[in-house]
Amino acid sequence: MPNPFSVTTDSEDDFAVIRLDGAVDAHTAPEFEEAVQKVIDDGQNNIVVDCAKLTYISSAGLGVFMGFVEEVRDAGGDIKICGLSEKVKQPFEILGFETLFHFCPDVEQAKEKFGEPTDWEAAY
Amino acid sequence: METVERKFTLQVPSSTENLALIREFVSSAATQAGFDEKEVAKLELAVDEACANVIEHAYGHDVNKEVIVRARLDEQEFSIDIEDTGKGFVPADVNQEELEQLISKRKTGGLGMRLMKTLMDEVRYEIEPGKKNALHMSKRLKKTDNG
Numbered sequence: 026m027p028n029p030f031s032v033t034t035d036s037e038d039d040f041a042v043i044r045l046d047g048a049v050d051a052h053t054a055p056e057f058e059e060a061v062q063k064v065i066d067d068g069q070n071n072i073v074v075d076c077a078k079l080t081y082i083s084s085a086g087l088g089v090f091m092g093f094v095e096e097v098r099d100a101g102g103d104i105k106i107c108g109l110s111e112k113v114k115q116p117f118e119i120l121g122f123e124t125l126f127h128f129c130p131d132v133e134q135a136k137e138k139f140g141e142p143t144d145w146e147a148a149y
Numbered sequence: 150m151e152t153v154e155r156k157f158t159l160q161v162p163s164s165t166e167n168l169a170l171i172r173e174f175v176s177s178a179a180t181q182a183g184f185d186e187k188e189v190a191k192l193e194l195a196v197d198e199a200c201a202n203v204i205e206h207a208y209g210h211d212v213n214k215e216v217i218v219r220a221r222l223d224e225q226e227f228s229i230d231i232e233d234t235g236k237g238f239v240p241a242d243v244n245q246e247e248l249e250q251l252i253s254k255r256k257t258g259g260l261g262m263r264l265m266k267t268l269m270d271e272v273r274y275e276i277e278p279g280k281k282n283a284l285h286m287s288k289r290l291k292k293t294d295n296g
Contacts, residue, residue, distance in 0.1 A: 050172075051201040052165035081172070081190075083197050084260035091252050112190050119267045120260060121248050 032060045040139070041069040042132055046078040049086030058089045061104075065093065070102025073135040077108030082116060090126065103127070103143070105135040154223045155181075163204045163214040171200050171218060175229070182222040183290055192227065192288060195268040198261035199231050199284050207235030207282060226270075228287035237278035 030047035041064040049057055064072055074090070076082075094104050107129040109117065117123065127143075129135035159174045161167040172193040179189045200216050208214040219230040243259045251259075265286065266272050275283040 048169065048172075050165065050168045050197060051205065052168055081193070083168075083194060083201065084264055085201065087260060091248070095252055112187065115187075115190060116194060116264055119264055125248060125252065 030056065032056050034060055034064060036064070036067070036069065040071045040073055040136055041067075042073045042075055044075040044078065048081035049079065049089075050081065050083045051085040054083075054085035054089055057086060058092070061089060061093050065097065070097040070100040071139050072097060072102065072104045073132055074104060074106050075108050075132050075135075076106060076110075076113065077131070079109070079113050082113060084116070084120075087116060087120060087122070090122070094126070103139060105129055105138050107131055107135040154221060157220045157222075159218045159220075160215055162212045163208040163210070163216050164212045165201065165204055165210075167216070168197055168201060168204075171216070172197050174218065175220065178220045178222060179227055182227050184227065184288075188288070188291075191268040192229075195265045195286060196229055196231070198265050199229075199286065202261055203231060203233045203235065203282075206238065207233045209236070224290070226287050226289045228285065231284045231286075233282050234280070235282065237276040237282045239276070240274045 030045075030049065030053040032046070033044045035042045035044070043057075043060050043064065045057060047053070061072065090104060090106070097104055105127045106117070106122075108131055109128065117128075127135070127138045129138060157174070157178050159171065161170060175193050175196045176189055179192045184192065196218065200218065203216050204210060214233070214235065217232050219232075221228045221230075240262070243262050245259055245263065269286045269288050271285070271287045273285045275285070
């Protein structure tokens with residue numbers, strides 16, 4: 026049974042855009058995790074995760090966002106999430122991600138969110 | 150009125166590679182039961198989380214083990230039973246801290262169980278360490294028309 030998934034990264038001067046295509050589950054989440062780790066290792070802490078082509082995500086994928094977000098915020102950056110369909114957004118909503126992450130319609134609007142004040146610090 | 154019950158069983162090697170196949174199985178059965186797309190997505194996710202826990206925690210990624218998923222449909226509900234003979238656990242001990250605390254402690258454990266409990270109407274474990282661990286989950290079928 027194929028589990029089509031790919032992750033690609035576009036690095037720009039001020040941002041890295043990680044694009045998820047397909048299903049992120051316990052099998053494919055390590056690839057997503059590696060991509061985020063590489064971006065951070067390369068010194069970029071302003072990260073946009075483009076979910077426009079994401080068809081499914083389980084807690085293994087959600088855990089990747091949670092595992093890195095504090096590290097990038099401590100370094101002055103953030104992880105913005107964009108392009109989620111209503112169907113794929115369900116697990117994010119159930120776990121309360123909207124109180125701790127910015128959700129944006131697309132990559133351009135996600136980029137504009139960097140630099141805006143947040144109240145994440147008060148949350149944890 | 151006589152209740153028509155249908156049963157489906159999927160047995161696959163204990164590998165995360167098979168989670169996509171498990172979701173496909175659940176999706177087909179739930180669609181046949183009459184759930185709409187959004188409800189089918191919830192069932193897929195709940196079963197995926199349960200099976201991922203079995204593959205990773207109960208069997209420690211041992212592909213020589215097998216994950217058995219049994220689905221049962223009738224007019225009222227869709228129920229799923231997942232059995233394993235791996236390492237058991239105490240459900241009450243699973244981390245249920247708030248998201249903020251988990252992030253702060255850089256932990257992600259317990260998210261799967263939280264999702265399952267939210268997505269399904271019933272989630273029940275029967276743990277017999279070393280013998281058999283069983284997870285029973287069910288979701289009632291909402292009638293949207295004359296039913």
